[in-house]
Amino acid sequence: MNILITGGGGFIGSRLAAALRKKHPDARIRLLDVGFPNPPGKSFDCTTGDLAAPEVIASALGHDTDAVFHLAAVVSGGAEADFDLGYRVNLDGTRALLEGCRKLARPPRLVFASSVAAFGGTLPDVLDDSTTPAPQTSYGTQKVISEYLVADFTRKGMIDGRSLRLPTIVVRPGKPNLAASSFASGIIREPLAGAVSECPVPDTTGVWILSPRRVVEAFVHALELPSSVWPTTRVVNLPGITLTVREMIDAMGRVAGRETAERVKFKPDPRIQAIVRTWPVRFRTERADAMGFKADPDFESIVRDHIESEKAAATA
């Protein structure tokens, strides 16, 4: 098996790469990204370059790739701040990748990381598989457009595509990033590391959450599902759990103590609030549930997972 992961130098991409390596010891796994801050080890082939450049895509795909995970993207806050960059990477990049796939010997399976940022505007209290995407950010727009491209290239037999609308992934390790959702990890990660975290949104803000562990499982599962179980849209809203910022902090307090929870300070940021306010909070994910995708059981287990993987990273 020959696998390509775009965004393979990122946090989820590198975890996905490790999970795939475990499952497929003999696979060629190629990672494409603009950089590899944490070198991914010798068992991976790395390509550094611009996703929107056809020659980069061609080199990364070769001619015998079977499976593509498309995770590379300019994140929400970044695409909102730099309109041209967002369209170049998140739309032109997706298209260049699909065009590259079309030239392969066999249509590859392709799993696309879409986002619940697809949704916005006037939303029902609980979203479901019939809710129409109405993104309120350029990032969300680019994700929805890419979903439609994945569906059309699939219908034409050029790829076998599968799009996953990811909840907010919590807890992301490392540093805060430009994603408007960065706070949702920051309010857990920084206090657990002994630091103060500034939360830009009120503690009543709801978040639709999936853990890093579960999202990696979802990517692997999405690749393995037979083509026949996917709807013609090729899109599924992944399961998740809904928590307010307050509930997240309280759960962290139960796992790690009250003094940890008290390291979260509130410092309103209207720019972040304006983006986050448009995101959906509650879903019924009947299609994903029927397809075997899994949410986390509770937030405490997400916090414990994070503590354990930080320990493992520190001793590695």
Add this chain to the structure above:
Amino acid sequence: MNILITGGGGFIGSRLAAALRKKHPDARIRLLDVGFPNPPGKSFDCTTGDLAAPEVIASALGHDTDAVFHLAAVVSGGAEADFDLGYRVNLDGTRALLEGCRKLARPPRLVFASSVAAFGGTLPDVLDDSTTPAPQTSYGTQKVISEYLVADFTRKGMIDGRSLRLPTIVVRPGKPNLAASSFASGIIREPLAGAVSECPVPDTTGVWILSPRRVVEAFVHALELPSSVWPTTRVVNLPGITLTVREMIDAMGRVAGRETAERVKFKPDPRIQAIVRTWPVRFRTERADAMGFKADPDFESIVRDHIESEKAAATA
């Protein structure tokens, strides 16, 4: 007022140009198209060229365009037959136009001709404003993607966009074209002209219809509506009337006699049927109704309109 109509050499584009000229005698009206088979008269500026070429767009837009009607497209059958051409014109072309608009002195109003080909797959019996687009053609995919671009460029204040999902326009004059819906006009136009028409779909096939007169009115109305009445998606399903092929033929018979109706012959075409089968037939158009868009009162009046405009064209 300075107006640009892309696809201004086409049937609807040229009728729209004439209607706008009547309404705005002093406006500069520029038509952009790949060709002008029927020269549009001295009161219009014409630009011949490729919509996807930024320099063509720049020349057609100038720097002081107030209003853009974006009608140019590779039609459904054409975009399905030539994947690359469809994406180049229907997606890259739209994007080039929006990028051009972004460079203007003031954000122009832009009315985009989308299509009910946005819908497909498993559909409810009656579609409404909440139905999620799931196109089953590349043409439909390109229209939906363009709608999302129009919404995002509008949200960013680069244009003031309005997308209309057009029903099948009946009766188109002239020759059959590559649109899979071409038969819906052919079965009326050819018999009225004394010729036999071959209908590629069964007479039970339903069609969601709007007349040329009403769609031109809708374009003008869409431009005039204030920004505030548009939803954030900037899309509206236009009103129409639903008829089966049999009902259309019978109505023509009532207007023009039984021998005319008998000139329709049925010659099944699986390729056309496969496309048409995915199109929606019945809608509730509450949003459009509330915004003042109008359907035709009945099919007989559409047939009579067509007869009259053919007479006018013949004596012109």
